[in-house]
Amino acid sequence: MPTVIVxxxxxxxxxxxxxxVKKVTQAVSETINAKEEAIVVMIExxxxxxxxxxxxLAADK
Amino acid sequence: MPTVIVxxxxxxxxxxxxxxVKKVTQAVSETINAKEEAIVVMIExxxxxxxxxxxxLAADK
Amino acid sequence: MPTVIVxxxxxxxxxxxxxxVKKVTQAVSETINAKEEAIVVMIExxxxxxxxxxxxLAADK
Amino acid sequence: MPTVIVxxxxxxxxxxxxxxVKKVTQAVSETINAKEEAIVVMIExxxxxxxxxxxxLAADK
Amino acid sequence: MPTVIVxxxxxxxxxxxxxxVKKVTQAVSETINAKEEAIVVMIExxxxxxxxxxxxLAADK
Amino acid sequence: MPTVIVxxxxxxxxxxxxxxVKKVTQAVSETINAKEEAIVVMIExxxxxxxxxxxxLAADK
Structure with missing residues (x-):
């Protein structure tokens, strides 16, 4: 925790x-005072x- | 917003x-008073x- | 299944x-050929x- | 319900x-008093x- | 990882x-060969x- | 899109x-070449x- 889903x-x-994942982890760490090693990012x-x-649908735009 | 995941x-x-996505967007728009263009639908x-x-497992049924 | 999260x-x-939930369930049922009783909707x-x-933040707009 | 995402x-x-899915369903059923047939598990x-x-990234470790 | 959402x-x-969370963690660990300390469970x-x-709605049943 | 859940x-x-939300939006925008105004962040x-x-449980640690 925190866990971030993109x-x-x-x-x-x-x-x-x-x-x-590097930049998002830094952004979360700096702003909510969480250790980088505790932050998880998942990409979907x-x-x-x-x-x-x-x-x-985006496919039709 | 609203964001719908199916x-x-x-x-x-x-x-x-x-x-x-068309019908679900209309259903959400009509019932909770949201503009269609603000509604997002994601399919998983x-x-x-x-x-x-x-x-x-469904695969075993 | 299908499971819908709003x-x-x-x-x-x-x-x-x-x-x-009634209209969304109907919209899903009609368009992808699923039985209404099998459709789940969760609101978050x-x-x-x-x-x-x-x-x-939306709170600041 | 309950719905479990792994x-x-x-x-x-x-x-x-x-x-x-068998063991997780049993674990949920036993501990929170839910019927096994009502429990859904989705794997992602x-x-x-x-x-x-x-x-x-895990790919870089 | 694995991450389980209930x-x-x-x-x-x-x-x-x-x-x-104890039983679900054990169930996941035993069946897919993951270390217990690496398993996360979130309850919603x-x-x-x-x-x-x-x-x-369940509230109307 | 992209949509980020924290x-x-x-x-x-x-x-x-x-x-x-400001820093995460910038981090996503810079690294995957998405416009800031198209990026959504949800906090849970x-x-x-x-x-x-x-x-x-974290409550027991």
């Missing part, structure tokens, strides 16, 4: 994920056909 | 997903080997 | 929740201080 | 999943590149 | 929660007005 | 939440009696 579209590179990737806003 | 078995067609698909009720 | 701001009445309410877009 | 690294066999598998602790 | 109706005692409590099956 | 113990101040607070590691 839902984003698929397609990011391993380097982008590496940077994402979605396809464009599995996300909609306004009733329309 | 967990369902994999295997639905793109047309079914298209109809699903599960395999039959990743879902159980009564302690038994 | 995340929304707190403050809706019991009648709104009643209508919400958030405070305005627990939701942000663009880096700004 | 997030774990990918790679477990079907037999391990079968045992997991993560890749090692989608999980980090201490700001470092 | 969604259940509110109202269980602290002793029930204590037993729940729902009100009966925030859960529906078949389009009807 | 699960943490209850008790942080409004100022800490304000800083948290847990009690110490609703979180366990190693089978022991």
């Amino acid at each position: 839902k984003m579209f698929e397609g990011r590179s391993l380097d982008q994920k590496r940077a994402l 990737e979605l396809k464009k056909e599995d996300y909609a806003s306004g009733g329309i | 967990k369902m078995f994999e295997g639905r067609s793109l047309d079914q997903k298209r109809a699903l 698909e599960l395999k039959k080997e990743d879902y159980a009720s009564g302690g038994i | 995340k929304m701001f707190e403050g809706r009445s019991l009648d709104q929740k009643r209508a919400l 309410e958030l405070k305005k201080e627990d939701y942000a877009s663009g880096g700004i | 997030k774990m690294f990918e790679g477990r066999s079907l037999d391990q999943k079968r045992a997991l 598998e993560l890749k090692k590149e989608d999980y980090a602790s201490g700001g470092i | 969604k259940m109706f509110e109202g269980r005692s602290l002793d029930q929660k204590r037993a729940l 409590e729902l009100k009966k007005e925030d859960y529906a099956s078949g389009g009807i | 699960k943490m113990f209850e008790g942080r101040s409004l100022d800490q939440k304000r800083a948290l 607070e847990l009690k110490k009696e609703d979180y366990a590691s190693g089978g022991i």
Whole structure:
């Protein structure tokens, strides 16, 4: 704890994920006073056909 | 917001997903007085080997 | 299954929740061919201080 | 209800999943007095590149 | 990891929660070969007005 | 999208939440090339009696 879940579209590179979890961990640590080693980040990737806003799939926009 | 997550078995067609997000968005908008364009729907698909009720995998039923 | 999670701001009445779960269940049933009795809806309410877009809390907008 | 979500690294066999959902269902049933047939378990598998602790991906450890 | 989320109706005692997390942790550890100290369990409590099956709130059943 | 969910113990101040969502939004924006205004952050607070590691509630540690 804290545990952070990032839902984003698929397609990011391993380097982008590496940077994402590092920076998000630092951001959480600095602002809510949690040790970095206690912070967990999970990434959940979605396809464009599995996300909609306004009733329309991202795949159709 | 509102944000709706639909967990369902994999295997639905793109047309079914298209109809699903449209109708769910309308249902939420009408009943809790939210603008359609502010409503997000995410679909998460599960395999039959990743879902159980009564302690038994759907894949074994 | 399917299982639907609706995340929304707190403050809706019991009648709104009643209508919400009924209409969402119908919307899911009609569009992906699932029996109504198998559909589960869970509501998760958030405070305005627990939701942000663009880096700004809803409580501050 | 209750509904249990197990997030774990990918790679477990079907037999391990079968045992997991059975034992977890029993554990929940015994301790909080819920009927086994009402208990749902969902498994969500993560890749090692989608999980980090201490700001470092499991894939890099 | 693994991380287990248990969604259940509110109202269980602290002793029930204590037993729940202990037994669930053991069940996960034994069946998927994970160390107990690496297993996390989170409990999320729902009100009966925030859960529906078949389009009807648990509060109305 | 992206949508970030931060699960943490209850008790942080409004100022800490304000800083948290701002910094996390910047961290996501910079590393995966997403516009800040498209990024959503939701905070979910847990009690110490609703979180366990190693089978022991945080409330008992």
